Amino acid sequence: MIRPSGLIAPFPKTPRAGMPMIRRCCATMGRVLLIGLVVGGAMALLCDPAFAAPQEADPDYRTLPFISSRVAIWIIAELHLMFAAFVLAVPMFALIIEYIGYKTGDKRFDQLAYDFTKLLSVSFSFTATLGALLTFGLIVLYPALTKYLVKIFSWTFLPYVLLFFFEAVFLYAYYYGWGKFSPRVHLFLGLMLNIVGTAIMFIANAWLTFMNTPSGIDELGNLTSIWDAINNYIWMPINIHRLIANMAFGGAIGAAYGAYKFLGARTLEEKAHYDWMGYIGNFIAICALLPLPFAGYWLGVEIYAYDQSLGITLMGGTFSWLFIIQAVLIGNLFLAANYYLWLSMGRIAGAERYRKFIKYLLAVITLCFIVWATPHSLVATVEEARAMGGSHHPILNVLGVMSAKNTAVNLLILTTYVSFLLYRRANKDATVSWAKTGNLVQFGIFAVVVIFVVFLGVYGYFVDAQTRIGLSQPQVFSVLFAMVAVTVIDIFLFRGAKKRGDIAWGKIPARAQYALFFLAITFAWLMGLMGYVRAGMRQHWHVYGVVRDTSVDAFTPTLGFAGLVVSITVIIFFLFIAVVFFLSGLSSQKNWVASPKRTRRWFRRAKPADELDAGTLSSDAS
Amino acid sequence: MNLLVLLVIVAALAALQLVATRWVTVNRLAWMAVWWVAIYLGLAYGINPPLPSSIIVLFMAIVTLALAVYLSADSDELASAVQTVTAFIVEKRFRVALLTVLAVLPLLVALKVYTNLSNPPQPPSSSRTIHPPPPASIIFDGTAIDLATANNPYRELEHTDPAAFAQHVENGRRVYFENCFYCHGDNMQGAGMFAHGYDPIPANFNDPTTIAMLQESYLFWRIAKGAPGLPSESTPWSSAMPAWENFLTEEEIWDVIIFLYEFTGYEPRAQGMPH
Numbered sequence A: 001m002i003r004p005s006g007l008i009a010p011f012p013k014t015p016r017a018g019m020p021m022i023r024r025c026c027a028t029m030g031r032v033l034l035i036g037l038v039v040g041g042a043m044a045l046l047c048d049p050a051f052a053a054p055q056e057a058d059p060d061y062r063t064l065p066f067i068s069s070r071v072a073i074w075i076i077a078e079l080h081l082m083f084a085a086f087v088l089a090v091p092m093f094a095l096i097i098e099y100i101g102y103k104t105g106d107k108r109f110d111q112l113a114y115d116f117t118k119l120l121s122v123s124f125s126f127t128a129t130l131g132a133l134l135t136f137g138l139i140v141l142y143p144a145l146t147k148y149l150v151k152i153f154s155w156t157f158l159p160y161v162l163l164f165f166f167e168a169v170f171l172y173a174y175y176y177g178w179g180k181f182s183p184r185v186h187l188f189l190g191l192m193l194n195i196v197g198t199a200i201m202f203i204a205n206a207w208l209t210f211m212n213t214p215s216g217i218d219e220l221g222n223l224t225s226i227w228d229a230i231n232n233y234i235w236m237p238i239n240i241h242r243l244i245a246n247m248a249f250g251g252a253i254g255a256a257y258g259a260y261k262f263l264g265a266r267t268l269e270e271k272a273h274y275d276w277m278g279y280i281g282n283f284i285a286i287c288a289l290l291p292l293p294f295a296g297y298w299l300g301v302e303i304y305a306y307d308q309s310l311g312i313t314l315m316g317g318t319f320s321w322l323f324i325i326q327a328v329l330i331g332n333l334f335l336a337a338n339y340y341l342w343l344s345m346g347r348i349a350g351a352e353r354y355r356k357f358i359k360y361l362l363a364v365i366t367l368c369f370i371v372w373a374t375p376h377s378l379v380a381t382v383e384e385a386r387a388m389g390g391s392h393h394p395i396l397n398v399l400g401v402m403s404a405k406n407t408a409v410n411l412l413i414l415t416t417y418v419s420f421l422l423y424r425r426a427n428k429d430a431t432v433s434w435a436k437t438g439n440l441v442q443f444g445i446f447a448v449v450v451i452f453v454v455f456l457g458v459y460g461y462f463v464d465a466q467t468r469i470g471l472s473q474p475q476v477f478s479v480l481f482a483m484v485a486v487t488v489i490d491i492f493l494f495r496g497a498k499k500r501g502d503i504a505w506g507k508i509p510a511r512a513q514y515a516l517f518f519l520a521i522t523f524a525w526l527m528g529l530m531g532y533v534r535a536g537m538r539q540h541w542h543v544y545g546v547v548r549d550t551s552v553d554a555f556t557p558t559l560g561f562a563g564l565v566v567s568i569t570v571i572i573f574f575l576f577i578a579v580v581f582f583l584s585g586l587s588s589q590k591n592w593v594a595s596p597k598r599t600r601r602w603f604r605r606a607k608p609a610d611e612l613d614a615g616t617l618s619s620d621a622s
Numbered sequence B: 001m002n003l004l005v006l007l008v009i010v011a012a013l014a015a016l017q018l019v020a021t022r023w024v025t026v027n028r029l030a031w032m033a034v035w036w037v038a039i040y041l042g043l044a045y046g047i048n049p050p051l052p053s054s055i056i057v058l059f060m061a062i063v064t065l066a067l068a069v070y071l072s073a074d075s076d077e078l079a080s081a082v083q084t085v086t087a088f089i090v091e092k093r094f095r096v097a098l099l100t101v102l103a104v105l106p107l108l109v110a111l112k113v114y115t116n117l118s119n120p121p122q123p124p125s126s127s128r129t130i131h132p133p134p135p136a137s138i139i140f141d142g143t144a145i146d147l148a149t150a151n152n153p154y155r156e157l158e159h160t161d162p163a164a165f166a167q168h169v170e171n172g173r174r175v176y177f178e179n180c181f182y183c184h185g186d187n188m189q190g191a192g193m194f195a196h197g198y199d200p201i202p203a204n205f206n207d208p209t210t211i212a213m214l215q216e217s218y219l220f221w222r223i224a225k226g227a228p229g230l231p232s233e234s235t236p237w238s239s240a241m242p243a244w245e246n247f248l249t250e251e252e253i254w255d256v257i258i259f260l261y262e263f264t265g266y267e268p269r270a271q272g273m274p275h
Ligand code: HEM
Pocket: A081, A085, A238, A241, A242, A243, A245, A246, A249, A289, A292, A293, A294, A295, A296, A297, A299, A300, A301, A330, A523, A526, A527, A528, A530, A531, A533, A534, A535
């Protein structure tokens, strides 16, 4: 058996900060390359006909002591996914922020992008290690399944490993090369990093979506078209859903980092900087959150289209209870995101004018949350069911169906957008001559779109399922239209606006920071939960309808057990993240100096405010 | 809806608002408590038929969260609320009120326990899955039917040969009134003469969440295999739906399906959508 620890051992220590950049890159890249080679080699071995030839002694499954194979793979895969999501997401917005800094010439943006990027290198190593662990886990514990998947996807593993190598090159060049290249070259590196990262995810998504909705194979499971196998029903929907969700997740974790640093900040400058970082992270998370429901629906529709049973298992069967939890979590996401925005308004002079609207926004959010979380099948006692005249409640029924939920989520999105708008204009007074008209037009657009969305929602009750599903599109587009149109008007409306005061970064209550933690944790939980749903809906199949799960774990675990595993995974993930935060913060600590009083401290804290040069936002600008 | 109850609640809220603007100042904490109680009463007593308690708990949890957000979204209001509570606990003039609250809280809990225990015993509420996933294929009369692709063979007649289609509808009507209406009722509301003896009660086909959102092959499976064919999450033993494969032919089942849709005016869910 291959022992990963033995192979990685030749690189004993994490390179110290004092190492020259080039050596640091080489060491880390060497390690990455090694992991890549091991994975690639193992795959090649499996492809080898001699190895793949059936031998009587070859078991289909192997077991682990103490923990079932399934739970082991489940946890490792989920952790790998979470870290991968983070590592793919951060470069996306780091690049955008860096670009803003480049265009506006505002150094703070550059610093912020760098602050986010600092979280990457440790996470990247974790991702790679977990990925290797997952591969080994699959090869050792699920040899037959792995062999089948490798047979189907044989050559796609090569570009995967290659891209992985390029990912490492670009990532470390982007990170260690900060400020060392001309801005354009550096931006280009960031762009390549993103392209390569997205490509990696698309390839891995092909393997995993194939397991749910296999295509491109014949009756016996033999490959007929590799492209069909890759481009199976849910490949694109998952690609898109993940791309956006990763962004939201990455933003939320970045915001949590800001919050963590904010709470520990000693100086006003630090507080201001990390408040801003938290705000930007949250901004990214919400921007990505808004289109997510649409991507989710597309995914759901494709699952249904592939196979009715799969669709019903997902949305109507046992797993529908997990969608209630999903709905509650998503409702919480919207609530917390808005809460953070409202608290943020406390740091802006002039925002008091808009306080009175919070009530109404909250009322709308709460109502939509309730509709969004209303289950379709109810948990009711016999007495209650008799009283309702069936398993469905005549009034709740109205709320439990697609039309109502689509409407609710569209309104949730619009409300969150309004919170943003209020935040944006909090300290501004429009001075353009057409200010009144502009406001009226904006209001008119909102009113018309809200009426339209609600009308379509109600109309949906009077048409057949096919037409109803079609109605969600005009709903989405009208909401998108409203957001774009109002934003455009707003930009012109507040050109040269009179400012009531500046944004006092750092002036925000601590509970807003806890809201950011809450967002990050909720996102991670949601991810774990939905990842389980995606894998679990195959039930006793490894590859749905093709490779049957004949292991001892071929049963669907109870909802409680699944919830427990997901929760434990989330806790482990945040333990890892705590390590990432700690390590990422290390580089900005002052160098260790022997001091008689503090011999027991590992390092010294940053100096108090008066000793810092004024204007330095973070002492780390290597 | 229990309009009377809802009206009383709204009127009480309006009256309080009036009192608050005219005579006394009611702080945000008190308002929140009032709203919480009002919403609870509205959900528990304002809706007819009553909501299952699981739903009330879910909704109230959301409302509680929202109210907490409202209180703490404004730092001044939060500070004043905290001050009020602190004052209530430490200031002498509230001593009697404080003691009353301390005495009443356990009494309320006791009351809740008492009412819970004095209700007649009930089986625990269960999370029965009403529309479980169908199997990939079923054996009907010795031949396998693939449920993912099976279509009602007579559906296309609707456009190609309306007269023949009408015959199938008629045949479906006959099948329905010979076999199904005892349970599902003469207007398909699930309230046939036998219906009251069953738990779960027979499906109401006018309900937009039954046949209106299902494919015809799904109905075929449910009708052919009945309760015994249900997977375990739907607790097959608790449904009275017979397995009609023993009594009806394949054509009769497709016909009665057509009739169900004709009678209710719904369209079956289409199979597979463009990829
Ligand atoms: C507001 C709406 C939604 C939000 C915020 C949301 C969020 C998320 C997140 C964060 C993930 C994890 C992504 C990842 O692992 O990379 C996820 C995955 C998933 N979502 Fe959604 N989602 C939403 C709507 C939906 C809907 C309507 C469906 C419908 C069926 C859906 C189905 C799924 C599935 C099956 C996965 C698992 C995919 C995987 O393997 O990663 N989502 N969602």
